[in-house]
Amino acid sequence: MxxxxxxxxxxxxxxxxxxxxxxxxxxxxxxxxxxxxxxxxxxxxxxxxxxxxxxxxxxxxxxxxxxxxxxxxxxxxxxxxxxxxxxxxxxxxxxxxxxxxxxxxxxxxxxxxxxxxxxxxxxxxxxxxxxxxxxxxxSFRFPRRDTQAELLAPRWNGTPGRTEVWYTTLTDPATGTGIWLHHELTAPADGSEPTAHGWVAAFPREGEVRHARFGPVPWTRPEHGFTSDDVTVTAGHLTGSADDFHWKLTERPQEPPLFTFPRWAWRRPLLPAAQMLPAARAAYDGEFAYGDRTLTLRGAPGASARIYGHGNAQRWTWLHADLGGGDVLELVAAVSTRPGLRRLPPLVFLRLRHRGRTWPRRAERSAVGWLGIGRFRAGFGLPRWTVTGRTALRRIRVEVDQPAERTLVLEYRDPDGARAVCRNSETADARVVLERWWGRWRPEASWVLDRTAHAEAGDR
Incomplete structure (x- = not known):
């Protein structure tokens, strides 16, 4: 449509x-x-x-x-x-x-x-x-409008060596607890049977980060989302249990979908992988329980995202930041595993939805610039990593802090069998500064997130 x-x-x-x-x-x-x-x-x-x-x-x-x-x-x-x-x-x-x-x-x-x-x-x-x-x-544009159900439907067509992810991150406004739900389909490169697996994690504002895994179980090829035993993801609903974790959530999208990578990269899997958000901003209601704690969520801010591709990058960072007032920032910086490409600096895909508009206007702008001029740059590292970049009239600096005590380290396998490690924090800190050129660089907006940023750094 x-x-x-x-x-x-x-x-x-x-x-x-x-x-x-x-x-x-x-x-x-x-x-x-x-x-x-x-x-x-x-x-x-x-x-x-x-x-x-x-x-x-x-x-x-x-x-x-x-x-x-x-x-x-x-x-x-x-x-x-x-x-x-x-x-x-x-x-x-x-x-x-x-x-x-x-x-x-x-x-x-x-x-x-x-x-x-x-x-x-x-x-x-x-x-x-x-x-x-x-x-x-x-100014007239006629973009395609996708329903959330269409964007949540599985993309995998039976080709070996593919991975597909549904993940949701949110923050409980009452307790400050960050929540991470990760659902994944893995189709091994050797042609063996695909499996469904994933994990759930809780990041309390104070205290130990806890998580539990579910699966792997055989992939049952659902039509409308993700299914793995007791865990399901469909439009507007997330339910499941794993060890002593139990959740039943409803999702109310607050913003249209956001394509972090170019829309064509999601439609046609020409890149090694692509990511997008069916719900760039959403409110979550329901219950989330683990151990002896039960969180009753009412309007918890968060987002749901999708990934489809051949597996993880050689190195990557990711940030989702709800900036308040309807503004949201999503960015992915990655180094490809492809021979030759892995020697290049990280490609950055950054999308800032600010005051009802998305900047940069085209998703590939932050990754390639104009013939390489003005490309955005990422500085990898932990506990702090950064992304900077500019277009003709705007420039941005993003600083993310993932303290070790608020970061969960998980290992898993890509479709080719390679080991991947992600270091995720749903209570990360972030500082974002946006400037505009008016004869000189002048501040346009700035945001400081204290334990409400969702961030990850990983490698293979």
Whole structure:
């Protein structure tokens, strides 16, 4: 199923009822619809962006909805909520589409401004044709929208020498406990029967990290996710038991899927491996018990991810960071096991979803740059590792700390029989600094995560 995405800028003025003069108003919006726009039908889209009123508001977290119905209802309606000087305001208006004035009716937006249900002002916005039309047309994208069930369905087609992973990481907000659920299909390179196995781990804020393994058992080729005896993963549900661990969780995705690697790498397994997140941000409810402890989860923040490929990299690092406010960072840095490639510096795949947009715009940008210029770089090591990189107008630095006492070391086997070791912490620390070029590098945003980052470093 195809979706529609585009950006739009509108300029104008607003007059507050309590003021005699007008104030300048600017909206920089991004619209996302789950279907392809069809002019003869009504299409609803989500709005995010920035609302600026001179001397009153500059909110980069504005949100709302857009109704596109130029023929069916002869209108294009905008409802946008934003904050201004601590007040929550709603802009409500529509373009009245008519064939008698096609240009004006499609570019002029009269609106009313409300605080709650009370009108506090009114104004007019206009789409700037001379400066805005070309960027508007070039911004249109029609990405494929995948359902979570489709993304969770097994990819393995019977080819030997493959591994497939479903994993979930989350943090209990009440206790600060980090939780890791890892489910894996391994199809040995020698053609022997595939097996399902995995592990579960708890990382209490204070105390010893504990884990338990399940499997291996024969792979039963489920259609909708992962199954291994008592352990299952399906859309919206994770259940299982292993030793004295027991869990029954529901998952509520909060964000669309995020492709850490290029989308084509997930669709067509041309790279040694690819990773993506069916739920880039999700809330988890239910129970998670181990030993004599039972955690009742309510809205626990986390994410679910998928991996498919030939096995682990020669060396790798991984980070998932819920940055708050809807922002999320996912990165994978790896050195391939392929001859020749293993001598190259680590390839970095970094995706930052910030203020409703994903940066870098293309997933391969952080790995290859422009002909190798501007490629992101990783510094491996423990307990600290780093990733740095830049594009034309932004640069980022990520520092991750995995203290030994909060890190679980696990060994397992790749499809080729090689030994792999991962060092995982679901209570890692991280610092992320994002800067933007405005004649010089200036801070745009920064985040500090104290024992809520999910990180891993591994090798073969």
């Amino acid at each position: 195809r979706a529609t995405e585009f950006t739009e800028t509108m300029l104008g003025t607003v007059r507050l009822d309590a003021e005699p003069r007008e104030r300048r108003l600017r909206l920089d919006l991004r619209a996302e619809a789950d279907t392809v726009l069809r002019p003869h039908r009504t299409t609803m889209a989500r709005l995010t962006g920035r609302a600026r009123i001179a001397g009153l508001a500059d909110d980069t977290g504005a949100k709302g909805e857009l109704e596109v119905s130029p023929l069916a209802r002869r209108r294009i309606r905008y409802r946008l909520t934003f904050t201004a000087d601590g007040r929550v305001l709603t802009l409500d208006g529509w373009k009245s589409v008519t064939p008698r004035r096609p240009v004006a009716s499609m570019t002029v937006l009269p609106f009313t401004l409300y605080e709650g249900d009370t009108r506090i002002g009114a104004g007019v916005l206009r789409f700037p044709l001379l400066t805005g039309l070309l960027p508007f047309l070039l």
